[in-house]
Amino acid sequence: MTDPGNDASAAPETEEVPVPDAQPELPHDPQPDTIDVPLPSTRPLLQLDGYAVSDVGRVRKDNQDSGYSGPWLLAVCDGVGGAARGDIASGTAIGELRQLDEPPGSVDVIDRVNDGLHEAHVSIGAQVDQDPALNGTSTTATVALFDGQRLAVGHVGDSRAYLLRDGELSQLTNDHTFVQSLIDEGRITEAEARVHPHRNLILKALDGLHDVEPDLFALELLPGDRLFLCSDGACGVLEDDRITTLLTDGTPEFTSIELVRASLDAGSSDNVTCVVADVVDPSEHAPADPMVVGAAADLRQRRGPRGLFRGHRSGDTGELEPITAEIPEGVEYAIPEDPLVDPEALRYAPQAPPRFAWARRLLAAAIVLGIAWIALGTAYWWSQQKYYVGVDDGYVVIYRGVDVPGLSHVYEVSDLEVADLQESTQEEVRNGAMIYSSVERAREAITRIGANGRQSGSGTTTPSPTTPAAPTTTNPDDASPFSPPAEGGAADLTTLTPDGR
Structure with a gap:
């Protein structure tokens, strides 16, 4: 160990400052040679x-x-x-x-x-x-x-x-x-x-x-x-x-x-x-x-499960062997x-997930989105297999889908005006409660509405619900629920497209 105060090689390089002759030389405490930067304190190293x-x-x-x-x-x-x-x-x-x-x-x-x-x-x-x-x-x-x-x-x-x-x-x-x-x-x-x-x-x-x-x-x-x-x-x-x-x-x-x-x-x-x-x-x-x-x-610890020391001052730490068998009765x-x-x-438990966690999260998100897309697609497909009778622009029409925004659209328009129907029948049609599994059944429903639900003053004859109306044509090929009936007959319906009203 050398004294930095007497060894010029151990002292840091600093600019020389003139010191008055009357000022005594400051003492230096010994420090190890390995210290490159002297500590500011004069305390010895501990x-x-x-x-x-x-x-x-x-x-x-x-x-x-x-x-x-x-x-x-x-x-x-x-x-x-x-x-x-x-x-x-x-x-x-x-x-x-x-x-x-x-x-x-x-x-x-x-x-x-x-x-x-x-x-x-x-x-x-x-x-x-x-x-x-x-x-x-x-x-x-x-x-x-x-x-x-x-x-x-x-x-x-x-x-x-x-x-x-x-x-x-x-x-x-x-x-x-x-x-x-x-x-x-x-x-x-x-x-x-x-x-x-x-x-x-x-x-x-x-x-x-x-x-x-x-x-x-x-x-x-x-x-x-x-x-x-x-x-x-x-x-x-x-x-x-x-x-x-x-x-x-x-x-x-x-x-x-x-x-x-x-x-x-x-x-x-x-x-x-x-x-x-x-x-x-x-x-x-x-x-x-x-x-x-x-x-x-x-x-x-590689040789066995016992501790690194067996006691202190010839004593015993009380260390037990690891429990590898059943606990004897009477011992707690x-x-x-x-x-x-x-x-x-x-x-x-609190450790972060392993490598490539972002890829796992991305895959999980893709699976969730795929399942959601399949579920929505299945729901939309199911809704498009349904038909119901409703009202559009004053006419009785057939809707395809279910009565939910975005899941239905006008499929066919009849020439039966809602104003010609009885009030109870108008309310039933406007509610859209009549749902059918096929368009043919929806058409038959509109025919029945026209035959049984017209108002008495509408200028048409309303047949009895239990007595079917006489056919309007003798040609079976011309008989259709949506073909024009004879004057004074049941419903006067014509199938129209949504744009051909």
């Missing part, structure tokens, strides 16, 4: 002294959490489970994010975190491209990158980051979950969210397919601050007061293990990952070596609301 623990838990058969702890970087990723292998998603993400664990340089820490999350997103997408069976896999990601003074946090999903300062706990991240949206709207409380049936639904995750805008922010850290990152297997069951109590005492190693133990004892049915780190002065305290835990470490276990539904599988 580092993180952390420890990470990940446990499969008491119910699940494999660990889909991954965690990392290093002198500059802390990270927790919770893979979305199921057949799509969330352990691959979380392990891939940690594999990319751990490359950020380097001494600070000229690039702003927030930009570095954003780039790291983007690289993790791309790497997961490459895994999906290589193995289509992974389509749908995703992971949460909570990342904390330290540059010696400022901590940059990047967050996607429902893993969390906390800060303990002077005995006061602050939650740094905000969950991207359905229940958190209900809390923000004031519809439920924090306590209600812990038992909500949809508490596992996440709204954001890294899946390699759909771009996600992470939450990004930075804050100043002080010596003595303690950071805590965890998956929802811990924060989903531990109250803030309990977390504060556990974080207050002990080394990062002791505290992280106790936090996992407390989460399991509180009834957590998920994987549990906890990362605890203190902000220390490296000249007074040597930071611990980097640690990779959980799915990213590819350790004993905490059973989910619906034992047939894996809560982890519900975490897929």
Whole structure:
């Protein structure tokens, strides 16, 4: 380590300003050689002294959490489970994010975190491209990158980051979950969210397919601050007061293990990952070596379902083997609301649809429009098989279709005037209630109307409804319901076209 105040090569290039001889030379604090841009503060650079623990838990058969702890970087990723292998998603993400664990340089820490999350997103997408069976896999990601003074946090999903300062706990991240949206709207409380049936639904995750805008922010850290990152297997069951109590005492190693133990004892049915780190002065305290835990470490969870650690200080965490047989009589276990539904599988629900969603929507719209067009066409065809007697321009006419606007038109016009009919018959004709299945029957109806429905003063003879009128011609070939009758006969009707009235 060199002193930038005595090494000209380490000082930034600036314009020289004359300084009075009486002004004393300002002291310079030592800084690492790797810093390209000196920090404005004279505080020495700090580092993180952390420890990470990940446990499969008491119910699940494999660990889909991954965690990392290093002198500059802390990270927790919770893979979305199921057949799509969330352990691959979380392990891939940690594999990319751990490359950020380097001494600070000229690039702003927030930009570095954003780039790291983007690289993790791309790497997961490459895994999906290589193995289509992974389509749908995703992971949460909570990342904390330290540059010696400022901590940059990047967050996607429902893993969390906390800060303990002077005995006061602050939650740094905000969950991207359905229940958190209900809390923000004031519809439920924090306590209600812990038992909500949809508490596992996440709204954001890294899946390699759909771009996600992470939450990004930075804050100043002080010596003595303690950071805590965890998956929802811990924060989903531990109250803030309990977390504060556990974080207050002990080394990062002791505290992280106790936090996992407390989460399991509180009834957590998920994987549990906890990362605890203190902000220390490296000249007074040597930071611990980097640690990779959980799915990213590819350790004993591949060999069996047991946890990564069996106890603490020669003790036992109380971890149970995953339940693979019937529950013995007399033994009670905490059973989910619906034992047939894996809560982890519900975490897929808020994810966006797979690729080519626009093509699927377009095809669905085309099918709906096609069905609607066929239904309308069938209805119109059916209406055109009907005929009814009505009135048009003062004459009795035959309409084709049904008495609905747009579904009927004048088919034939008779020479029978409506004014010549009795009032009751006029009302019946105007209502269009006489519907027939063929035009021949409609014609016969008009003939009957003319014979039986004329007014007495119309100058025609109205035959009795029970006595048929005498034929007007002796030639059967000339007999037609619409042919002109003899003088004084029944109806005088002539078939006309709509335009030949």
